[in-house]
Amino acid sequence: MLLFNPFEQFEIMLIVPIVMDDIDISLTNLTILAMMISGIVLTLNSILYKSYTFIPNNWQILMEAKYQFVFSILSEQTGAKGFKYFPHLLTVFTLILLYNLGGLVPFSFTVSSHVIITFTLALSFFL
Helix, strand or coil: CCCCHHHHHCCCCCCEEEEEEEEECCEEEHHHHHHHHHHHHHHHHHHHHHHCCCCHHHHHHHHHHHHHHHHHHHHHHHHHHHHHHHHHHEEEEHHHHHHHHHHHHCCCCCCCHHHHHHHHHHHHHCC
């Protein structure tokens, strides 16, 4: 893929066209990258959760720092009433962080640059 202008990295390309009746569930570079990053999040969480010990290793320190960072933001902004939304907020924070870090890789696709992704994440909080 040659980039002739800087906006070509934001184009959604059809990879596998799948149409069932009137419903289009085709795979694009956006859906594949979003599924890959979501899979990485789930895999890392399951692997790291099993390896937690009393004396933390580097991964556990990183996960605890992320947990503490999101928890402190939530407690400062909402107080005790917002604690029930903490698991959802932590998941969305991790997804957005990895979406944006994935966009820093040269010649990669930035998932969070599209309005539909931010709309879907916001809709999950609204519902």
